[in-house]
């Protein structure tokens with residue numbers, strides 16, 4: 761842009777800097793949108809959401825290795841798995857979840873994004889929250905995608921997440937919901953039957969805005 765007329769220059773400069781500010785604002789919005797988009801199971805917390813919640817402000821604290829060893833190994837493997845706790849999804853699965861996700865890789869959505877989430881598949885002493893056998897599960901959707909359905913599974917009695925990686929044959933499907941209109945949260949009532957003790961709750965969230973499927977492992981102790 762050539763600035764010839766001196767009297768207009770100040771005005772032009774002001775407009776130019778306003779434009780720069782507007783573009784910067786847009787960019788920041790886009791970047792924030794990327795960082796903040798999508799979602800996860802926030803109650804009971806998914807593995808990476810839980811790690812982010814507990815250690816996000818203190819992720820270099822070496823005492824995590826003793827206090828929360830599975831989060832420690834996950835942070836060491838790839839910090840982006842926690843910063844992007846809301847980005848554990850695949851696209852274009854067309855409902856063929858079992859076909860796309862191999863046994864042993866359920867918690868990483870079939871290693872979506874390469875190895876970013878792979879540490880979430882590792883068996884071990886993941887922190888587990890205590891829940892009664894009937895509880896309400898909450899998905900937080902920061903992007904307001906809506907849901908075509910939520911599918912909630914829980915591990916069979918006897919499965920041991922501290923020593924076994926999760927496979928489809930370890931799971932019982934408890935419920936498939938109907939659609940949810942776009943909102944900040946979706947809730948579903950879970951009835952885990954007579955199960956007790958340590959379990960993994962596995963959730964598939966099929967978003968509505970496009971064929972985007974999310975996969976979340978949450979560790980619970982049922983009582």
Ligand SMILES: [Cu+2]
Pocket residue numbers: 797798799903905972
């Ligand atoms: Cu999304």
